[in-house]
Amino acid sequence: MTGDGVNDGVALKKADIGIAMGKNGTDVCKxxxxxxxxxxxxxxxxxxxxxxxxxxxxxxxxxTFQLSTSIAALSLIALSTILDIPNPLNAMQ
Structure with a gap:
C-alpha cells in the first residue's frame, strides 16, 4: 500500500508493506x-x-552450493571412517 496523507496512516500500518511518499507525504504517514x-x-x-x-x-x-559441497565432504569422511582408511581431508582443505 502506498500513501501520502494523514488518512492513509491506518491503512499503511495494517498493510503487509506500507510505503509512504517522502517529499509530499505527511509525518503521520511516514x-x-x-x-x-x-x-x-x-x-x-x-x-x-x-x-x-x-x-x-x-x-x-x-x-545450494554449500549444501552440495558439505554433503560431498561428509560422505567422503563417512566412507573413509567406515572403510577404516586415513582421513582424506585435513584441516587446511
Whole structure:
C-alpha cells in the first residue's frame, strides 16, 4: 500500500508493506510506513523488487552450493571412517 496523507496512516500500518511518499507525504504517514520513497517515484518500488529477487536468487544458489559441497565432504569422511582408511581431508582443505 502506498500513501501520502494523514488518512492513509491506518491503512499503511495494517498493510503487509506500507510505503509512504517522502517529499509530499505527511509525518503521520511516514511514521506509519515501513518504507519511504524519498524521490516519490513509483519506479523505485519496481527497482527494489527486482533487486530483492536478485538477492534472493543469489542466496538460494549459495545455499545450494554449500549444501552440495558439505554433503560431498561428509560422505567422503563417512566412507573413509567406515572403510577404516586415513582421513582424506585435513584441516587446511
Amino acid at each position: 511514521e506509519a510506513a515501513d518504507m519511504i520513497l524519498v524521490d516519490d517515484d513509483f519506479y523505485t518500488i519496481i527497482a527494489a523488487i527486482e533487486e530483492g529477487k536478485s538477492i534472493f536468487y543469489n542466496i538460494r544458489n549459495f545455499v
